Amino acid sequence: MKLYIYDHCPFCVKARMIFGLKNLPVTEVVLLNDDVQTPMRMIGQKMVPILEHDGRFMGESMDIIAHVDAMDGHPVLTGPTRPGIGQWMRDGQQAYIRLILPRFAAAPFAEFATTGARLYFIENKEAMIGPFGTCLAESDTLRTSTNTALDQLASLIKSPQAVNGTLSTDDIHLFAHLRSLTLVAGLDWPAPVRAYCQHMSQATGIPLLDHMAG
Ligand SMILES: N[C@@H](CCC(=O)N[C@@H](CS)C(=O)NCC(=O)O)C(=O)O
Structure with a gap:
């Protein structure tokens, strides 16, 4: 595959x-x-x-x-989902998009290996959310609201192995969301959220993005 x-x-x-x-x-x-x-x-x-x-x-x-x-008759995403997890992501969506898109655009990802590829991303996403310079100028405010949200998330995480205790599609959505946020320098990660990210990164083999955070 x-x-x-x-x-x-x-x-x-x-x-x-x-x-x-x-x-x-x-x-x-x-x-x-x-x-x-x-x-x-x-x-x-x-x-x-x-x-x-x-x-x-x-x-x-x-x-x-x-x-x-x-595919193999042994599904791993067997746990129930909780409405609070999806709601947590929806509540933070606006700040999330404004934090991550300008940072994606500046990071050394393979999909931006050529100038044309990077410009394509910048033009498309700025057409959606406005100039990246404006988003970056809002960084302190966006970080503050995201830090508050991360504190709230800490109390929702039941285990580093699975947000609801058993792996479910909530883990798929939540880890994908949090992995993007690891590209944002200066966030305060509560220990349970950080432990969750680290465990999920290890279990999935998908590196976090701290090493290129800005
Ligand atoms: N509904 C799709 C959404 C996928 C999606 O939005 N992918 C984005 C990349 S994050 C994309 O390819 N957008 C077109 C582009 O970037 O030009 C899914 O869940 O697979």
């Missing part, structure tokens, strides 16, 4: 997670961010993640996860 991704992309992190959690081999292929043709040819949209399996292509991270988790 091959998984076409961008390294920064939280939806791709979700799809990558299931392979790590199930210890299944997959070849990850990082596309350049301005490569429109390859994803268009595969799924008719300029969108990742894309799974290639037995000559067929599948888009949509959660479809890929359901497909891969069911």
Whole structure:
């Protein structure tokens, strides 16, 4: 199986997670961010993640996860979800987007290996949220609200192994979200949230982004 991704992309992190959690081999292929043709040819949209399996292509991270988790008859995402986890992510979404997009754009990800690929990202995302310079100027305020939210999340985490105690799709969404936030320098990570990130990073084989935080 091959998984076409961008390294920064939280939806791709979700799809990558299931392979790590199930210890299944997959070849990850990082596309350049301005490569429109390859994803268009595969799924008719300029969108990742894309799974290639037995000559067929599948888009949509959660479809890929359901497909891969069911493949061997031993699913790992068996636990119930809790509405509070999804709500926590939705509540912080605006600050999250404004913190992470400008930092994605400046980081040394393989999908931005060419200037054209990086510019493609910047132009597209600035069209969505406005100039990155404005977002970066708001960093202190955005960090303050995110720190408050991380404190709240600490009390929601039942175990470093699984936010609700047993692995579920909440872990897929939450780890993908938190991994992006590790690119933001100067956040105060409560110990339970940090332990959760570290455990999930190890269990999935997906590195956190602290080493390139800014
Ligand atoms: N619904 C899709 C969303 C995937 C998505 O939004 N991917 C983004 C990257 S994070 C993308 O490919 N956007 C097009 C682009 O960046 O040009 C899924 O969950 O797989």
